[in-house]
Amino acid sequence: MPRRIFSHGSRASARKNDFYYIVLSYKDADGKRKTKWEATGLSVKRNKKKAEALLLERRRNFMVPTVPAEIRLDDDILFSDFMLKWLEVTKSTIQITTYASYQGTVERIIVPYFRKRNIKLVDLKATDLQDFYNKQLGRVKANSVIHYHANIHxxxxxxxxxxxxxxxxxxxxxxxxxxxxxxxxYSADEIHALTEIAEGTKLEIPVLLASFYGLRRSEVLGLKWDAIDFEANTLEVKHIVTQASIDGKKVLVQADRAKTKSSLRTLPLVPPIRDRLLMLKGQQDTYRRLCGKSYNREYLGYLCVDEIGNIIRPNYVSEQFPKLLEKNGLRPIRFHDLRHSCASLLLANGVPMKQIQE
Incomplete structure (x- = not known):
């Protein structure tokens, strides 16, 4: 049974499966008691203070989901307006990256289409939605339309x-x-060629770790030095860095959690990677000392920063990776495909699929 600490109607960090969870308890607009669990990605061992700090931050930013009166009472509301109101309601119940995805779909795709047609929510028919999906299939792939459908549903x-x-x-x-x-x-030879051309660039560490460990972009950029144990020779994946577009502005999202529970994992620090990371740590210490007050200390602790301490952003990796390949005559792949490359190489070397998935 997870240990819970009650405070001001919300629960603090709870322990479950050796990880801390933030547990928020509140009454919704209908007066019903609701409980929301959020993974922190923090293991129970030596992380109590961090978990409590995350709880305080989450409680400060948490807003109890409410139902705007105009939605509840206005039977004549247009479907397009209802979608915008729903977006407001759901904002406080989901992660910021999820909200950014919803906002882009609702405001740029769904609302403009239905606003032109002036369809009321109460008059909306399945055929109206089917017409919308069919029209969208003429300009985007089915996977995108599936996302539109998920939001509408x-x-x-x-x-x-x-x-x-x-x-x-x-x-x-x-x-x-x-x-x-x-x-x-990529094949083993292609991976070798890639790591050679990436050496000395801002993409070197992201490419190296994605290729050898199959890490996601968010996991690579989210690695911190406190996740590297040079004595035990382990690398812990527990923090991510992503980017979201909120109200037209790019927002960097840093979170002590990974994509899924299975994403929280500890990996062996192999000698070549260990040596390179030790070298990187020394380089960062030197840059920080030389730059003095000019060094950006906002991202102290992250592996993937440039010479003056600026964090390497997700969009930089996505934009520069294909340019690096093209410039050096390598076959075009996505950065995420390095994850598949890692899995393929492990399979080729006799590692069981179940072990790779874990």
Whole structure:
């Protein structure tokens, strides 16, 4: 049973499966007691103070989901306006990166289309949604339309919940079939060539760690020195750095958690990587000393920073990686494909698939 600390109607960090979780307890707009668990990515060992600090920060920023009166009472609300109101309601219940994705889809795609058609929420039919999906399939891939459908379905499910409509018309729509995507991967020789051309660039460490450990972009950029144990020779994946577009502005998101529970893992620090990271640590210490007050101390502790301490951002990796390949005549792949390359090489060397997945 997780240990819980109660405070001001919300629970502090709870322990479950040897990890700390933030547990928020509140009453929703209907007066019902709700509990929200959020993974911190922090192991129980020696992380109590960090977990408590995360709790305080989350409680400061947490807003109890409310139902705007105009949604509850206005039966004549347009579907396009309802989608915007739903976006407001759901903002406080999801991660910022998820909200950024919802906002982009709702404000740029769904709302403009339905606003032109002036369809009320109560009059929305499955055929209206099907027409929307069919039109979108003419300009984007099926996977994108599936995301549109997911947003609409969630919003309409909420409308049913608060008694604005009796049934969810999105339940009656044929969802597009998902596109099959096959990622590319590099051979051992290609990986060797890539690590050589990346040496000395800002992409060196991201490429090295993604290739040898199969880390995601967010995991590589989120690595901190306190996750590297040079005595035990281990590397712990527990922090991520991502980027989101909120209200047209790029926002850097730093979080003590990974994509899934299985993403929180400890990996062996192999000698070549260990040596390179020790060298990198020494280089960063030198740069920090030479730059003095000019050094950016906001990102102290991160592995992937430049000479003056600026963190290497996700969009930089995505933009510069293909340019690096093209400039040096290497076959084009995505940065994420280095993860597939790692898995392929491990399989080729007899490592069981289950072990690779873990």
């Amino acid at each position: 969630k919003a309409l499910k909420y409308a049913v919940k608060i008694d604005l409509i009796p049934t969810n018309p999105a339940d009656k729509v044929e969802r597009p079939k998902k596109n099959e995507f096959k990622g590319s991967y």
